[in-house]
Amino acid sequence: xxxxxxxxxxxxxxxxxxxxxxxxxxxxxxxxxxxxxxxxxxxxxxxxxxxxxxxxxxxxxxxxxxxxxxxxxxxxxxxxxxxxxxxxxxxxxxxxxxxxxxxxxxxxxxxxxxxxxxxxxxxxxxxxxxxxxxxxxxxxxxx
Amino acid sequence: xxxxxxxxxxxxxxxxxxxxxxxxxxxxxxxxxxxxxxxxxxxxxxxxxxxxxxxxxxxxxxxxxxxxxxxxxxxxxxxxxxxxxxxxxxxxxxxxxxxxxxxxxxxxxxxxxxxxxxxxxxxxxxxxxxxxxxxxxxxxxxxxxxxxxxxxxxxxxxxxxxxxxxxxxxxxxxxxxxxxxxxxxxxxxxxxxxxxxxxxxxxxxxxxxxxxxxxxxxxxxxxxxxxxxxxxxxxxxxxxxxxxxxxxxxxxxxxxxxxxxxxxxxxxxxxxxxxxxxxxxxxxxxxxxxxxxxxxxxxxxxxxxxxxxxxxxxxxxxxxxxxxxxxxxxxxxxxxxxxxxxxxxxxxxxxxxxxxxxxxxxxxxxxxxxxxxxxxxxxx
Numbered sequence: 001x002x003x004x005x006x007x008x009x010x011x012x013x014x015x016x017x018x019x020x021x022x023x024x025x026x027x028x029x030x031x032x033x034x035x036x037x038x039x040x041x042x043x044x045x046x047x048x049x050x051x052x053x054x055x056x057x058x059x060x061x062x063x064x065x066x067x068x069x070x071x072x073x074x075x076x077x078x079x080x081x082x083x084x085x086x087x088x089x090x091x092x093x094x095x096x097x098x099x100x101x102x103x104x105x106x107x108x109x110x111x112x113x114x115x116x117x118x119x120x121x122x123x124x125x126x127x128x129x130x131x132x133x134x135x136x137x138x139x140x141x142x143x
Numbered sequence: 144x145x146x147x148x149x150x151x152x153x154x155x156x157x158x159x160x161x162x163x164x165x166x167x168x169x170x171x172x173x174x175x176x177x178x179x180x181x182x183x184x185x186x187x188x189x190x191x192x193x194x195x196x197x198x199x200x201x202x203x204x205x206x207x208x209x210x211x212x213x214x215x216x217x218x219x220x221x222x223x224x225x226x227x228x229x230x231x232x233x234x235x236x237x238x239x240x241x242x243x244x245x246x247x248x249x250x251x252x253x254x255x256x257x258x259x260x261x262x263x264x265x266x267x268x269x270x271x272x273x274x275x276x277x278x279x280x281x282x283x284x285x286x287x288x289x290x291x292x293x294x295x296x297x298x299x300x301x302x303x304x305x306x307x308x309x310x311x312x313x314x315x316x317x318x319x320x321x322x323x324x325x326x327x328x329x330x331x332x333x334x335x336x337x338x339x340x341x342x343x344x345x346x347x348x349x350x351x352x353x354x355x356x357x358x359x360x361x362x363x364x365x366x367x368x369x370x371x372x373x374x375x376x377x378x379x380x381x382x383x384x385x386x387x388x389x390x391x392x393x394x395x396x397x398x399x400x401x402x403x404x405x406x407x408x409x410x411x412x413x414x415x416x417x418x419x420x421x422x423x424x425x426x427x428x429x430x431x432x433x434x435x436x437x438x439x440x441x442x443x444x445x446x447x448x449x450x451x452x453x454x455x456x457x458x459x460x461x462x463x464x465x466x467x468x469x470x471x472x473x474x475x476x477x478x479x480x481x482x483x484x485x486x487x488x489x490x491x492x493x494x495x496x497x498x499x500x501x502x503x504x505x506x507x508x509x510x511x512x513x514x515x516x517x518x519x520x521x522x523x
Contacts, residue, residue, distance in 0.1 A: 070276070076272075083276075085285065
């Protein structure tokens with residue numbers, strides 16, 4: 001059956017999550033040496049300054065601040081709601097989007113610029129058609 | 144370069160027409176616009192057709208199969224929610240370039256119900272609800288919360304946009320809905336993505352709109368009495384901004400387009416008598432008051448509180464009912480907006496007429512992103 005095709009260890013939820021099968025997973029950005037813009041995923045040319053071949057992989061910080069968010073109450077069938085869709089500016093550059101967990105989905109409880117940390121967990125039990133499990137990232141209020 | 148005029152423009156009443164095909168819907172608006180101009184398809188030198196849902200299925204040619212296969216050139220285009228405006232602008236450019244004197248632009252869309260955006264699994268597992276949300280209500284809620292972060296804009300102020308636009312639509316027989324929605328009704332409606340409730344999300348409808356554009360020479364030949372002059376036509380894509388890739392920046396793309404449009408028209412925001420802007424969600428409308436220069440940065444909340452953007456206010460916005468209540472058939476929206484503004488400039492908007500309107504602006508955003516802005520002027 002499809003389970004037989006599953007590889008050992010979780011796969012990364014996005015290709016810029018590195019070390020999914022290690023005990024030190026992290027998010028990888030690509031930074032332009034010319035203008036310091038930070039991108040997610042590999043590229044050769046900077047879309048900010050158009051410099052070529054100046055992009056280098058960097059390990060993104062696991063700490064950041066909440067820039068914006070919304071609270072999702074209606075989603076597609078099978079997706080648990082409510083949840084917080086959050087946009088986080090990471091320390092040292094890079095902005096990423098993800099679920100903000102371990103806090104009530106209530107605007108009274110959520111503050112702009114609140115410090116958050118990136119944590120890595122199983123992707124809510126979601127598996128692909130071959131039965132592989134995935135490691136995802138989440139945000140939670142910083143300790 | 145010749146000035147460009149709209150001689151005929153119309154839209155069908157927006158609604159749900161599952162029994163019709165996309166070309167049938169487009170053909171209906173095309174014939175209405177031709178009738179409005181007093182011309183026929185045999186007078187047209189080219190057709191510019193905007194549609195998203197069947198972007199690879201030659202919708203423009205199939206419209207001609209419905210109304211007359213004259214052999215003219217057809218351009219089919221898709222540009223997200225800026226599709227209709229893009230088709231209109233391509234038509235405008237062909238006249239500006241001196242290639243054509245009379246052309247037809249059609250925007251048409253047949254929509255399903257439900258959430259847009261969010262995407263599928265791609266190569267791995269579905270990301271929706273795992274890496275935040277990619278649904279349109281969520282994306283525009285996040286854009287609204289950025290405004291709240293900067294200026295303290297409230298849920299109530301966002302909701303007031305919906306109260307206003309639903310009120311306007313009660314005066315527009317071509318709107319999908321003609322229903323008053325008081326503030327409590329809007330705020331207590333089902334929450335989709337805070338701060339956007341269901342009544343703060345645009346309505347998915349089927350619709351079509353069309354315009355006949357002509358050169359100045361042709362306009363003078365046919366008659367200028369109901370002509371509307373195109374003072375500016377601008378299309379932009381999103382310039383780089385730091386968060387754009389995870390948080391589509393609808394502000395920078397609009398500001399860039401607005402600056403170019405005002406420059407092209409030789410006008411400023413103070414000259415604009417009415418605006419049809421892209422209220423795909425109530426949160427979005429607030430942002431665009433500032434992006435289009437209708438008020439200073441940080442004053443959009445006050446603008447809705449003070450009633451400046453309602454019919455009878457300083458600069459009425461979305462008197463058609465907007466996407467929130469007139470409806471948002473993606474590919475048709477950018478020409479339906481032009482129909483609305485033209486109708487006011489022709490002093491033919493009946494109960495919702497903006498008195499003495501001479502200059503009007505239309506604005507659409509296609510996420511990903513494209514911004515189309517047109518500034519139109521009454522000739523009469």
